[in-house]
Amino acid sequence: MMISGAEIVVRCLQEEKVDYVFGYPGGSVLHIYDALFKQDEVKHILVRHEQAAVHAADAFSRSSQKVGVALVTSGPGVTNTVTGIATAYMDSVPLVVITGQVPTAYIGQDAFQECDTVGITRPCVKHNFLVKDVRELALTLKKAFHIAATGRPGPVVVDIPKDVTAQVCEFDYPKSIQMRSYNPVVKGHLGQIKKAVQLLQEAKRPIIYAGGGAILSDAAPQLTELARKVKFPVTNTLMGLGSFPASDPLFVGMLGMHGTYEANNAMHYADVILAVGARFDDRVIGNPEHFGGEQRRIIHIDIDPSSISKRVKVDVPIVGNVADVLDEMIKLVEAGFRADAGVGDWWKQIEEWRGRDCLRYRQEQYIMPQFVMEKLYEVTGGDAFVTSDVGQHQMFAAQYYKFDKPRRWINSGGLGTMGVGLPYGMGVLMANPGATVACVTGEASIQMCIQELSTCKQYGLPVKIINLNNGMLGMVRQWQEMFYSKRYSESYVTSLPDFVKLAESYGHVGMKIEKPEDVEPALRKAFTEHKDDLVFLDFIIDPEANVFPMVAAGKGLTEMILAEDL
Amino acid sequence: MRHIISILIENEAGALSRVAGLFSARGYNIESLTVAPTEDPSLSRMTILTWGSDDVLEQITKQLNKLVDIVKVVDLSEAAHVERELMLIKVRATGKDREEMKRMADIFRGRIVDVTESTYVIELTGASSKLDSFIAALDGGLILETVRTGVCGIGRGDRILKV
Numbered sequence: 001m002m003i004s005g006a007e008i009v010v011r012c013l014q015e016e017k018v019d020y021v022f023g024y025p026g027g028s029v030l031h032i033y034d035a036l037f038k039q040d041e042v043k044h045i046l047v048r049h050e051q052a053a054v055h056a057a058d059a060f061s062r063s064s065q066k067v068g069v070a071l072v073t074s075g076p077g078v079t080n081t082v083t084g085i086a087t088a089y090m091d092s093v094p095l096v097v098i099t100g101q102v103p104t105a106y107i108g109q110d111a112f113q114e115c116d117t118v119g120i121t122r123p124c125v126k127h128n129f130l131v132k133d134v135r136e137l138a139l140t141l142k143k144a145f146h147i148a149a150t151g152r153p154g155p156v157v158v159d160i161p162k163d164v165t166a167q168v169c170e171f172d173y174p175k176s177i178q179m180r181s182y183n184p185v186v187k188g189h190l191g192q193i194k195k196a197v198q199l200l201q202e203a204k205r206p207i208i209y210a211g212g213g214a215i216l217s218d219a220a221p222q223l224t225e226l227a228r229k230v231k232f233p234v235t236n237t238l239m240g241l242g243s244f245p246a247s248d249p250l251f252v253g254m255l256g257m258h259g260t261y262e263a264n265n266a267m268h269y270a271d272v273i274l275a276v277g278a279r280f281d282d283r284v285i286g287n288p289e290h291f292g293g294e295q296r297r298i299i300h301i302d303i304d305p306s307s308i309s310k311r312v313k314v315d316v317p318i319v320g321n322v323a324d325v326l327d328e329m330i331k332l333v334e335a336g337f338r339a340d341a342g343v344g345d346w347w348k349q350i351e352e353w354r355g356r357d358c359l360r361y362r363q364e365q366y367i368m369p370q371f372v373m374e375k376l377y378e379v380t381g382g383d384a385f386v387t388s389d390v391g392q393h394q395m396f397a398a399q400y401y402k403f404d405k406p407r408r409w410i411n412s413g414g415l416g417t418m419g420v421g422l423p424y425g426m427g428v429l430m431a432n433p434g435a436t437v438a439c440v441t442g443e444a445s446i447q448m449c450i451q452e453l454s455t456c457k458q459y460g461l462p463v464k465i466i467n468l469n470n471g472m473l474g475m476v477r478q479w480q481e482m483f484y485s486k487r488y489s490e491s492y493v494t495s496l497p498d499f500v501k502l503a504e505s506y507g508h509v510g511m512k513i514e515k516p517e518d519v520e521p522a523l524r525k526a527f528t529e530h531k532d533d534l535v536f537l538d539f540i541i542d543p544e545a546n547v548f549p550m551v552a553a554g555k556g557l558t559e560m561i562l563a564e565d566l
Numbered sequence: 567m568r569h570i571i572s573i574l575i576e577n578e579a580g581a582l583s584r585v586a587g588l589f590s591a592r593g594y595n596i597e598s599l600t601v602a603p604t605e606d607p608s609l610s611r612m613t614i615l616t617w618g619s620d621d622v623l624e625q626i627t628k629q630l631n632k633l634v635d636i637v638k639v640v641d642l643s644e645a646a647h648v649e650r651e652l653m654l655i656k657v658r659a660t661g662k663d664r665e666e667m668k669r670m671a672d673i674f675r676g677r678i679v680d681v682t683e684s685t686y687v688i689e690l691t692g693a694s695s696k697l698d699s700f701i702a703a704l705d706g707g708l709i710l711e712t713v714r715t716g717v718c719g720i721g722r723g724d725r726i727l728k729v
Contacts, residue, residue, distance in 0.1 A: 118580055119583070122580075122583065122584060122587055123587055123591050126634065127634040127635075130579070130580075147634055152632075179634075180637055180729060181575075181576055181634060181635055181636055181637040182634050304632070305628045305631070305632075306625065306628035306629050306631075306632055309621070309624065310625060
């Protein structure tokens with residue numbers, strides 16, 4: 001039977017078992033919206049701004065391992081998605097973004113709501129397509145889902161001119177797909193894996209350093225099993241939090257610019273580093289020239305060969321899917337690995353570093369952001385999905401909320417996009433109905449996608465917004481305090497709305513919390529009494545609280561500034 | 567180090583911009599770039615002349631391989647290969663220079679492919695260095711226009727770049 005391009009789009013989504021599409025209609029996608037209207041398998045979530053559609057689809061994916069899908073119209077619809085697409089690209093999140101385009105005959109004529117979608121998105125997608133023939137539509141969408149989800153995942157844009165959605169052809173959705181130009185490696189090289197295990201056995205000062213790749217490949221069980229078998233310390237990057245239980249004694253905390261004293265020292269002084277789906281980026285190891293000794297050897301497992309030996313030379317590269325490679329490693333370890341073989345002194349050293357208690361802080365007159373995070377952890381039993389925006393609050397959440405499970409910590413690590421927190425909360429709730437979701441944010445970040453309070457009302461999404469309100473662009477202020485002689489250039493957020501009234505005006509619940517003793521009761525009230533409501537908790541916090549430890553930009557991992565130094 | 571990278575890429579709209587965009591986004595150099603379809607019209611062969619350290623070249627090849635449209639990438643200059651570039655050069659050819667130009671073209675095994683009363687167009691093929699030498703050997707004031715294709719290359723013997 002001949003069906004229209006618009007119906008083909010919807011049938012493809014059905015074939016891919018897509019539950020939700022996040023989007024916003026417009027001229028070029030009217031046929032597709034009409035086709036969506038005529039069925040009820042694929043449900044559409046209407047956001048208030050296209051950027052939020054992509055962020056929500058992104059969090060849907062991050063919290064569920066499914067491919068997230070967004071649908072927007074041409075021109076401004078597309079340009080509004082670019083921040084969302086770039087955010088997903090930097091954190092390797094599989095998305096399919098379907099964009100409308102002006103009719104093929106109009107392309108290149110500066111038509112109304114025309115933009116060069118493929119050109120604009122090219123540098124921030126894994127791949128993109130412009131479909132000019134309805135007969136190629138189904139195959140292209142199949143390719144898009146395949147490319148997005150396999151190898152190192154990432155966003156794929158499919159740009160569809162309006163006339164293509166009106167043309168008709170037979171619908172035939174391929175079951176599987178072969179592409180001669182795209183065949184990502186899955187299994188690691190066995191010889192390299194053997195070499196790696198041998199190196200681990202010889203290590204005197206080992207560390208396991210796991211990043212977002214461990215979460216993307218769902219390798220948390222393997223990582224945990226391997227670490228517990230070899231009894232090595234484990235550190236996580238910001239993106240890797242939850243890939244190893246934070247409550248496990250082997251865990252030394254997050255590393256990097258705001259990593260723990262023990263994690264950063266252990267990483268720096270290690271003689272063998274097992275890097276698992278992590279990429280030695282600048283926020284993690286600081287300046288590569290200050291990083292580690294010459295005797296150190298690095299094993300690097302990553303599905304993307306270009307992540308290996310990019311910033312730091314690697315001794316044993318293993319290209320493959322992290323979970324598959326770790327399975328092989330576990331087999332070899334089980335076959336004869338002597339745990340505790342000479343790493344006792346190393347653990348003693350680590351415990352000494354741990355003894356510095358680098359995340360200590362004092363809760364005095366003002367509410368301290370760290371205190372709010374600790375209480376959030378207690379009140380939610382450590383089992384919430386925590387989304388965050390970008391800035392000090394993000395680091396406090398990462399440092400003080402101990403994630404024991406993967407896919408619970410949803411934030412923009414690579415691109416560092418302010419404004420993601422609330423739409424991330426929406427995406428998490430669509431993928432995990434009934435889940436407890438806290439959006440840790442600040443009064444600056446939250447205003448970047450504040451319009452989504454309306455979407456949350458429409459779909460009954462009870463995100464708990466933990467607004468750490470210091471009236472400052474906190475992280476900017478911190479850098480200005482430390483490196484610009486306290487010249488607070490434009491980092492003061494003035495003319496703030498009354499967030500309680502703002503929340504109420506959207507039909508939500510608002511609370512303002514100004515005293516330390518009110519923190520816990522407010523949180524309890526929000527998460528129990530108002531379980532099914534969106535609650536905006538506006539915590540007025542110490543405006544001068546800073547994130548420590550801190551490795552200044554361009555410094556090495558051991559050159560940390562601790563709170564006690566000041 | 568100078569490297570010649572050969573690429574087999576799906577012959578699709580926008581493929582060239584993906585490669586060019588990658589080079590500019592990551593700060594790699596392109597000295598020259600040539601592209602044309604192969605005997606299989608669904609594939610294009612691209613040759614890029616670039617400069618960089620071994621580490622940079624490793625990243626360039628890895629990043630190129632990551633592009634979904636790219637089927638194969640090799641660094642031709644890693645082993646024995648033949649490289650050629652074509653130049654068309656228009657020179658002033660009047661008076662005593664007319665004979666001199668003819669002689670220079672012969673010495674460099676060039677061919678005169680267009681003649682007017684006052685100009686020649688000389689076609690010259692060879693390694694880039696030969697083309698450079700030819701330009702250097704001419705009186706600069708007599709060169710009216712030059713156009714070069716950029717380098718293309720192929721491996722010697724059994725080294726074959728094919729799907």
